[in-house]
Amino acid sequence: MKKKLQSKNISLGFENSGLKKTSARRKKPKRDRKIKPNGEKNNIKMKLKNLRAAIRRYDHYYYNLDQPEVSDYEYDKLFSELVQLEKKYPALITLDSPTQRVPGKVLPHFEKKSHKTAMLSLQNTYNEEEIISFYEKILKTLERSSTDFLLEPKLDGMAISLFYEQGYLTQALTRGDGNEGENVLENIKTIRSIPLRVSLSLEVLEIRGEVILLKKDFKRINERQAEAGLNSFANPRNMAAGSLRQLDPAITAKRPLKFFAHSPGFFKGGDFQNQKMFLNTIKKIGLPVLPVMDLKSFKSKNKLKVFAASIVCKNKDHILEYFHTMEKIRPLLPYEIDGIVIKVNSFSEQEKLGSISRSPRWARAAKFEPERGESSIKNISIQVGRTGVLTPVAHLDPVSVGGVSITHATLHNQLEISKKDIRVGDTVIVGRAGDVIPEIIKVNFSKRKKTSLPFKMPKKCPSCLSDVRIMRDIIFCSNPLCSAVVLQSLIHFTSKKAMNIESLGRKTMKRLYETKLVKTFSDIFKLTKELLLTLEGIGEKSSQRILSNIEKSKNTKLSSFIFALGIRHIGEQAARNISRFFIEKASIQMDQCPSRKNKNPSQLSFTDDRVALETKELSSSRFLEKVPALYLLSQATEEELQEITDIGEVAARSIRESFSDSAFKEEISLLLKLGVQIQTPDKTATKLIFSGKKITITGRLPQNRGEVEKLIYSLGGIVQSSVNKKTAFLLQGSREGTPSQKEKQAQKLHIPLLDWEAFQEKIKTKSV
Ligand SMILES: [Zn+2]
Numbered sequence: 001m002k003k004k005l006q007s008k009n010i011s012l013g014f015e016n017s018g019l020k021k022t023s024a025r026r027k028k029p030k031r032d033r034k035i036k037p038n039g040e041k042n043n044i045k046m047k048l049k050n051l052r053a054a055i056r057r058y059d060h061y062y063y064n065l066d067q068p069e070v071s072d073y074e075y076d077k078l079f080s081e082l083v084q085l086e087k088k089y090p091a092l093i094t095l096d097s098p099t100q101r102v103p104g105k106v107l108p109h110f111e112k113k114s115h116k117t118a119m120l121s122l123q124n125t126y127n128e129e130e131i132i133s134f135y136e137k138i139l140k141t142l143e144r145s146s147t148d149f150l151l152e153p154k155l156d157g158m159a160i161s162l163f164y165e166q167g168y169l170t171q172a173l174t175r176g177d178g179n180e181g182e183n184v185l186e187n188i189k190t191i192r193s194i195p196l197r198v199s200l201s202l203e204v205l206e207i208r209g210e211v212i213l214l215k216k217d218f219k220r221i222n223e224r225q226a227e228a229g230l231n232s233f234a235n236p237r238n239m240a241a242g243s244l245r246q247l248d249p250a251i252t253a254k255r256p257l258k259f260f261a262h263s264p265g266f267f268k269g270g271d272f273q274n275q276k277m278f279l280n281t282i283k284k285i286g287l288p289v290l291p292v293m294d295l296k297s298f299k300s301k302n303k304l305k306v307f308a309a310s311i312v313c314k315n316k317d318h319i320l321e322y323f324h325t326m327e328k329i330r331p332l333l334p335y336e337i338d339g340i341v342i343k344v345n346s347f348s349e350q351e352k353l354g355s356i357s358r359s360p361r362w363a364r365a366a367k368f369e370p371e372r373g374e375s376s377i378k379n380i381s382i383q384v385g386r387t388g389v390l391t392p393v394a395h396l397d398p399v400s401v402g403g404v405s406i407t408h409a410t411l412h413n414q415l416e417i418s419k420k421d422i423r424v425g426d427t428v429i430v431g432r433a434g435d436v437i438p439e440i441i442k443v444n445f446s447k448r449k450k451t452s453l454p455f456k457m458p459k460k461c462p463s464c465l466s467d468v469r470i471m472r473d474i475i476f477c478s479n480p481l482c483s484a485v486v487l488q489s490l491i492h493f494t495s496k497k498a499m500n501i502e503s504l505g506r507k508t509m510k511r512l513y514e515t516k517l518v519k520t521f522s523d524i525f526k527l528t529k530e531l532l533l534t535l536e537g538i539g540e541k542s543s544q545r546i547l548s549n550i551e552k553s554k555n556t557k558l559s560s561f562i563f564a565l566g567i568r569h570i571g572e573q574a575a576r577n578i579s580r581f582f583i584e585k586a587s588i589q590m591d592q593c594p595s596r597k598n599k600n601p602s603q604l605s606f607t608d609d610r611v612a613l614e615t616k617e618l619s620s621s622r623f624l625e626k627v628p629a630l631y632l633l634s635q636a637t638e639e640e641l642q643e644i645t646d647i648g649e650v651a652a653r654s655i656r657e658s659f660s661d662s663a664f665k666e667e668i669s670l671l672l673k674l675g676v677q678i679q680t681p682d683k684t685a686t687k688l689i690f691s692g693k694k695i696t697i698t699g700r701l702p703q704n705r706g707e708v709e710k711l712i713y714s715l716g717g718i719v720q721s722s723v724n725k726k727t728a729f730l731l732q733g734s735r736e737g738t739p740s741q742k743e744k745q746a747q748k749l750h751i752p753l754l755d756w757e758a759f760q761e762k763i764k765t766k767s768v
Contacts, residue, residue, distance in 0.1 A: 044085070048092055051082045055098040056195070063193035064288045073713075074706035095168055096197035101189045106248040110182035116206060116266035119161060119175045120358055122341065122365040128320055131342070134364045135316045138344060141353055141361070148345035150275040151322045152262060152290060152310035154365050156336040157212030158241040160188065161265050164205045169196050174244070178358060184244050190253035198285040206265030207282060209289075213240045214334045217256045222437065227571030228387075228651075234412055235433035236336050250648055261287045262341070274345045276312055295322060306332040312345055327368045339367035372431045372441060373406070375399035380411065380424050380455055382462045386488035387568045388477040390468060392417060392457060394440060399430055401438070406430055409438040413473040414457045423452045487513045489566045493521050494553075497572050498564030501553040503546050511535055521564075522667060524550060525674035558583060558629055558680045565668070567658045569651040578633060578655075581644045583680045586628035587692070623669040627678045630668070634659045689763065690717030694726050698742040699733030702756055715763070727751045731759050 055078055061069045070078075079098065086093050093099070125131050139147065161181070163171035172188035173181035188194060191211070198205075213221075218236040225232050233239040243255040264278050272278040276292050283289045291309045293301075295318050301307040306329045311322055319342060326340050344350050344362040353362040379395040392411040399406050409430065411417050422428065422440055427447035433439040461468055461477035463484030469476045477485060491509050494501040501524070504512075512518040517531055527550065532543035556564075559579035563572050570578070625631045633655070641652035658664050672678075695717045701708055708731075709719045723730055723745040730746040732753045739747075746753055754762065 044089055045092060048082070048085060048089075048094075048097075051078060051085070052094075052097055055079060055082065059098065059192045060195075060286055064286065071704065071706035071710055073710050074704075077706075098196075100196060101192065102253075106250075107186065109247070110184060110245070112176070112180055113171065113173055113183050114180050115161065115173060115176075115178070118358070119159065119173075119178050119181070119208070119265070120355060120360050121175075121178065122363055123359045124339075125364050125366045126369075128323075131319060131323065131364070131366050132316055134342065135319060138353065138362065142349055146314045147349060148274070148276075148312050148314055149319060150292070150310060150312050150343045150345045151319060152341050152343075153308050153326055153333075153337040154339040154341045154367075155210040155212050155260055155262075156235075156237050156338045157210040158237065158244055160184070160209060160211050160244070160259070162188070162194065162207045162209070162261075164198055164200070164202070164207070166203065167197050167200055169194070169198075182245075186249045187244050187246060187252040188259075190249055191257050191259050193288045194259050195286040198282075198287070200281075200285055201269065202267055203269040205267045205270065207261045207287060208263050208265050209259055209261035209287075211240050211244055211257050211259050212236065212335050213243075213255065213257060215336060216334065218433075219437075221255065224571045224573060228569045228574070232410060232412065232437075234416065234439055235437075254646060254648070258335070259288055261289050263343075272347060274347055275343055276345055278347075279310065298322070299325070302329065308333055308337075323366055330368060331371075337368075338370070339365050341365055370431055370441075371401055372429050373399040373401040374427060374444065375406070375430050376427045377422070377424055377440075380422075382458060384461060384463050384477055384482065384484035384488065386485060386492045386566050388461075388479075388482060388485045390457065390461065390475045390477065392455070394422070394428075396428075396430065401430055401432055404432070406432075406438040409440050411440065414475070415473045417455050417457075421454065423448070423455050425449050425452050483513075486519070490518060490521070490524075492566050493564045494524070495564075498560055498566075499553045499556060500560065502549045503542070504549065508538075508546070520667060522670040522674055525554070525671065525676070554675050555677050555679065558627070558678050561630075561676070561678050562633070565658070565664075567655055569654045574646060574651060577645045577647065578641075579629070579680075582629040582633045582636075585632055586680070589628070589632075623672040624665065626672060627680065629680045630678060634665060634668075690715040690728070693717045693728035694720045694724075695729060695731060696720045696723045696727050696742055696746075697731045697733065698740045699735035701731075701733040711763075723749065723751055725749055729754045731756075 055075070058069050058075055058078075061067050062075075082097070083099055083102075086097065086099055125134060135149075139145065159175040161173045161175075162169060163173070169185070169189070171183055172185045173183055175181055188211075189196065213236040215236060218233070218239055221239065222232045233242060239255070240257060243252050243257060246252045261279070261282055263275065264272060272281065279289045279292050289310075293309050293311055295311050295313050298307070298309050298311045299321075301309070302325060308326070308329070311318075313319060313322070323340055326337065330337055342364050344353060350360070350362040353360070355361055375396040375398075377394045377396060381393050381395065383391045383393055385391060392413070394409045394411055396407055396409060411422060420440065420442060422443055425448075427444040429441045429444060431439050431441045457468075457475055459468060460466065461479065461482055461484070464477065464479050464482040466477055466479035466482060469478045479485070487510060490513060491506050493499055494504045494509060504524070509518070512527075512535070515535060517527065517535070518524055527547065529543050529547060532538050532546060533540075538546075557579070559572075559576040562570065562578055563575035624634055636655070636659075638649070638652040638656050641647050641655055642649065647655075690712055693716070695712050697705065697708065697719065712719050717728075720727060723742050727746070727749070729752040730742055732743065732755050743753070745751075
């Protein structure tokens, strides 16, 4: 790994071999350090500098150019090396170190700050005539027969102004009211495509742009929110804005926000002549911008594939052509745009044109006709989710939007309903957020009936009539035994991504619940043919099928099982991460105990060699202990849980609370007692050829070392840094000179040596 890095260093301009020297340095006796403190300090400084430069470069390639240069594994290794080193030498931490992006403490509030120059909003145009009249007015005012216009897609996100002072990112303001915005710097820092420092001679440079979310990320996050029983967002813009306005930067860091710069704000000490020049300059110093080209290249690019770019042109017909092209490719773009922006390219001409009441005279937003339909709201119902969240849903007269028939739209929460003043009986404009999710855009107030009343979320749960609890915009049913919550949890438990019990769908589950045959998860596994036959419509055959599917579901994966339990904030992905984490932990613990060798961690009982298990407390969790990974999860502290990828404070607390509940643990024990078998390795161990095998690598491989390590991990193996008795084999790369330490050790211990070809062959033939 270190070797690898060094060979890369050359291209990164690392003349100093600081990385190599460090390992030598570690071996030096302490006394030596005292003698040459300055030399050592310089060494560390150089090493830090090199690490930071490498990470910055990888970030740039990954986030801005979409061309990852190293594997995630390698990147993470580098990053943790930097973190460790900075931890040891805190005085050497710089403002622009990549570690400074890692979310710090939760803010009490956002600081308000004035914009140096007001953040104006653009006037809109909606059709060709308005675009042409804007074009003609510009030429008339400038007293010219033609001029350059810069046209760009109008990204639908949240406007942000970035402030670089002496090259350092020092401030990031929201638009606010245009004069004063909120400083969301800590959150902006978590967006890795935004450089923390730029090399530019300008004393001060303000860059304005848009923070957005890709459509696919929007969809994915909303699905996860729903899975975890949380509120969904109406559209990508709201999600981007909501993510940026989090007081806890750790939440922002989890959202894959993107930034695109589009224009300068205030700047001092520099000279840009026009928009195009500005964009090209900031692109060079590492800021993400859309490419700038002429109409011809833009069109030819679009013939090959969907491609968004800014263009510079003079002709009004070209402006219209660009407008229509963008409108056509819009649904296929990865992000939402709601129009194009037409700007006069030259800054001196912009200045001449000036601005009028909060909008510049030199620019217009030409908006697209949105894909929308009109419908009316027949009813608003309240759904109670499995976590108890109450969600209002509008039932609509079917309407076709963009070729899809829409009959329902979530109204999210009271805030959203009040903001748009949505009422039963209203005629509404319906669209699809992110081109996917049905959404009520606005009410057609002219068609509102005089008798209509504002909609209010209920104060009591519609299902169990308990009082609701309100947390920010979310309303919960306060009753843990609420029948709707229990029923939804049961439906969730049997669903495909959870226990996957086919033929126990929503309808059957509802009947089983209503007839009190199934009140808990474990009741499902107590069902008998006699009980099932008491249900109307269930005969001999279907009862047989249900029972056999229940039997089949007993063999499940740990991740599916955790997901099935329906712990609040734990969606499918989180369950997978948790499962992987504890399976690994259990396997490590197992390793340390020689008598437990060769046993599948899932089947192994921790209680094997324990004597004192007589106390009642322990006996109740005896079944839980049969699945070490699950047992470790049940014992984990919040801190430990937060070590898991994507598990934050809230999710960790939620898990902890669930496992502190003895009834919850009893229920799990009961499930295991009733025969639920949890297979811990997610990709069934037998299929993975290196499953549990320890593999050591030496020498130079024809492939990137990080990639090879990843491959080994993905095939179930574990990469070891040195050879010992447990090593399955030593993967031997090419090497000059005497055998390496690892090779000598392998020979001594009779560990097989495999060269690259043999290794490849092994994978191909799946023989170990
Ligand atoms: Zn309820």
